[in-house]
Amino acid sequence: MSAARPLQNRVDPYGALAAVAARGALMGNRGGRIHRADQTLGRRRWASRQWISCRCAFRGRRRQVWGDSYSELFFLDEPTALAAGHRPCFECRRADALAFRRAVSPDRILTAAEIDLALHRERLAHLAGRFEERPLGQLPDGAMVEIGGRPYALRGETLLPWGFFGYGEVERRSGRERQAVRLLTPASSLAALAAGYRPLWADEIDGGR
Numbered sequence: 001m002s003a004a005r006p007l008q009n010r011v012d013p014y015g016a017l018a019a020v021a022a023r024g025a026l027m028g029n030r031g032g033r034i035h036r037a038d039q040t041l042g043r044r045r046w047a048s049r050q051w052i053s054c055r056c057a058f059r060g061r062r063r064q065v066w067g068d069s070y071s072e073l074f075f076l077d078e079p080t081a082l083a084a085g086h087r088p089c090f091e092c093r094r095a096d097a098l099a100f101r102r103a104v105s106p107d108r109i110l111t112a113a114e115i116d117l118a119l120h121r122e123r124l125a126h127l128a129g130r131f132e133e134r135p136l137g138q139l140p141d142g143a144m145v146e147i148g149g150r151p152y153a154l155r156g157e158t159l160l161p162w163g164f165f166g167y168g169e170v171e172r173r174s175g176r177e178r179q180a181v182r183l184l185t186p187a188s189s190l191a192a193l194a195a196g197y198r199p200l201w202a203d204e205i206d207g208g209r
Helices: 078-083 094-104 112-127 187-194
Strands: 026-030 051-055 073-075 133-135 144-147 150-155 158-161 180-183
Touching (some): 051 112, 078 187, 094 187, 112 187
Antiparallel strands (some): 026 073, 133 180, 144 150
């Protein structure tokens, strides 16, 4: 696929897939192959409940993107992947996956299948238009929200307007703690962030595609 015709494999915080000539710092998939032989999409947007986010480079492996195997997807960074309903991969990001699993449910260690089921239910709720609203002051770093119809990531005392090519001009969170916003990050991933899981930001990841 030429640069003039990018694949429809860039993921936004809503989980939608777009054909955008932007590099992604993380790769992932949705449990298998969803693309057709001509490297286009039909109606399918996932193959199973196993939506993961991976490193773009791992043990020197080389892949043909959207070849005969699973459909590779790309994210600006991990806050984007989490908002879209993906979790860390237990193979190429094992330490992150274990940390995420502990943070999702500190009282009882869940299996990957249990996490996937919870996230799938939350994704389906979002697809049906059911989003929770919360005050900004109650949300942890790494959460993604919608303000004025635009997605933002929360990082420290700032709001970062999201885009496929990176974040826009920084806005301050101070003084807006009571502002109600639409929450894009699913409840399970939000719980992990609130419990201390630290996501990988675009400026912290090398080797993006």
